[in-house]
Amino acid sequence: MDAHYLWLVVLVLAAVAYLTRRRWEPWLAGRGIDVRSIPWRWYLLGYPATVIRMRLTWRQTCLLNDLSISPRGNRGVLGGLVVQGSALRQIPPRLGLPRPTRGGLVVRIGLHAGQTPSPFYRAVDALAHAWAVYGVRVSSPERGYVVLTVTARDPLAGAATEETERAQPPRLLVARVGRLESGGGWLIDFRMVAHWLVVGATRSGKSTWLGALLVALAGQPVALVGIDCKGGLELSPWLPRLSALAINRKQARSLLDALATELDKRMAVCRIAGVRNIWELSDDERPVPLVLVVDEIAELYLSDGSREARDEVTACSVLLLRLAQLGAALGLHLVVAGQRFGAELGPGVTALRAQLSGRIAHRVNDPTTAEMALGDMAPDAVDAAQMITEHEQGVAITTIGGRWLRARSHMVTTDEARAIAAQHADLRPDFPALVSATAEGIEAE
Numbered sequence: 001m002d003a004h005y006l007w008l009v010v011l012v013l014a015a016v017a018y019l020t021r022r023r024w025e026p027w028l029a030g031r032g033i034d035v036r037s038i039p040w041r042w043y044l045l046g047y048p049a050t051v052i053r054m055r056l057t058w059r060q061t062c063l064l065n066d067l068s069i070s071p072r073g074n075r076g077v078l079g080g081l082v083v084q085g086s087a088l089r090q091i092p093p094r095l096g097l098p099r100p101t102r103g104g105l106v107v108r109i110g111l112h113a114g115q116t117p118s119p120f121y122r123a124v125d126a127l128a129h130a131w132a133v134y135g136v137r138v139s140s141p142e143r144g145y146v147v148l149t150v151t152a153r154d155p156l157a158g159a160a161t162e163e164t165e166r167a168q169p170p171r172l173l174v175a176r177v178g179r180l181e182s183g184g185g186w187l188i189d190f191r192m193v194a195h196w197l198v199v200g201a202t203r204s205g206k207s208t209w210l211g212a213l214l215v216a217l218a219g220q221p222v223a224l225v226g227i228d229c230k231g232g233l234e235l236s237p238w239l240p241r242l243s244a245l246a247i248n249r250k251q252a253r254s255l256l257d258a259l260a261t262e263l264d265k266r267m268a269v270c271r272i273a274g275v276r277n278i279w280e281l282s283d284d285e286r287p288v289p290l291v292l293v294v295d296e297i298a299e300l301y302l303s304d305g306s307r308e309a310r311d312e313v314t315a316c317s318v319l320l321l322r323l324a325q326l327g328a329a330l331g332l333h334l335v336v337a338g339q340r341f342g343a344e345l346g347p348g349v350t351a352l353r354a355q356l357s358g359r360i361a362h363r364v365n366d367p368t369t370a371e372m373a374l375g376d377m378a379p380d381a382v383d384a385a386q387m388i389t390e391h392e393q394g395v396a397i398t399t400i401g402g403r404w405l406r407a408r409s410h411m412v413t414t415d416e417a418r419a420i421a422a423q424h425a426d427l428r429p430d431f432p433a434l435v436s437a438t439a440e441g442i443e444a445e
């Protein structure tokens with residue numbers, strides 16, 4: 001049977017199933033199969049309409065975007081004269097049968113001999129407009145073919161609310177903070193990427209991202225430590241679950257000092273046990289992993305020019321760099337967030353950036369910050385970060401496995417943060433040295 005008829009039969013069966021769903025849905029639900037999460041509307045209406053639109057516009061779109069080829073060369077003999085020009089009848093490449101996915105479709109295109117995928121990369125916007133879809137991505141996993149992955153609607157539009165979407169992965173130091181445009185969960189895995197840099201203009205969603213991270217880590221056997229030099233405004237809802245919180249630079253300096261001492265102790269434990277990192281220690285010897293969250297890094301680097309302030313800035317910068325360099329092996333992970341992150345903050349910033357290999361850029365105001373966050377990893381992602389609009393709060397560009405993706409964090413309200421911090425307060429490991437470091441900072445003021 002022709003593949004097109006087969007699809008027609010499948011669609012008719014799906015339509016019948018949809019119309020009679022009241023009869024069989026409870027039966028399947030009783031057996032643990034949730035059919036309500038299936039995007040019926042897309043499968044039954046959106047997908048066939050898009051396929052028809054693709055077929056109707058394919059020839060014209062290919063012609064206008066140089067995706068068609070002429071079967072002959074661009075020279076010929078006409079009435080004894082050699083003439084040159086493009087052929088009137090161009091042949092578009094072969095459009096395969098689109099395969100539906102949950103949020104779009106995938107279609108394989110057979111290239112003509114001599115064609116390359118390059119013009120397809122340039123034509124993605126034209127294809128998305130012609131087919132009235134949110135986006136088209138091009139890949140060429142096999143010679144002679146390109147694969148177009150079509151996304152019907154912006155998968156990041158709207159806040160993530162479903163419990164399944166927010167369910168946390170069971171592994172230690174892995175946090176689900178939102179969702180990726182590819183449809184999967186946005187996972188931050190500290191064992192894979194030890195330290196993270198998070199940038200974004202004001203109201204772009206940085207603190208919400210930090211909130212989503214803390215929600216995910218709060219229920220794990222991990223010590224959470226904060227530096228929030230905006231007087232503790234952003235991190236104070238998390239106080240019951242934080243092992244220590246520094247709210248100004250003086251406290252931050254003593255906290256960083258205490259953390260460096262903690263790392264020295266861990267180093268000694270590893271050296272005596274003859275292992276290279278804490279993960280090689282036995283379960284009862286292994287110290288609890290620490291995650292240090294720094295909200296608004298610029299506050300640590302800004303100085304009023306006084307000698308005392310300059311000394312503090314230098315000390316904080318050196319200590320942060322040391323923690324980043326040694327932390328991955330010793331179970332200390334850094335998450336550094338800020339509105340601006342550029343060389344103007346001080347000489348230590350570029351060296352620190354080299355250690356923060358996980359990158360997340362929300363909407364940014366200045367190209368330098370986008371460049372600092374993403375430029376050394378994925379140069380084309382810098383443009384993508386600058387194209388995030390102010391209506392897309394929580395949307396960010398992140399680097400994953402050498403490529404970049406758009407993603408959106410889970411929305412976490414202050415009330416939710418307060419409730420989750422209280423709920424998991426008993427999981428807070430005690431670090432008296434860190435607590436007294438921040439207390440000393442207060443007394444010294």
Ligand SMILES: Nc1ncnc2c1ncn2[C@@H]1O[C@H](COP(=O)(O)OP(=O)(O)OP(=O)(O)O)[C@@H](O)[C@H]1O
Binds near residue numbers: 159202204
């Ligand atoms: N993932 C999200 N989904 C939906 N709305 C969001 C999301 N993230 C942020 N927002 C909205 O954007 C607002 C600002 O977010 P947030 O406070 O996290 O920004 P910020 O970058 O930390 O700003 P600032 O630097 O001024 O503290 C939030 O109050 C919320 O309304």
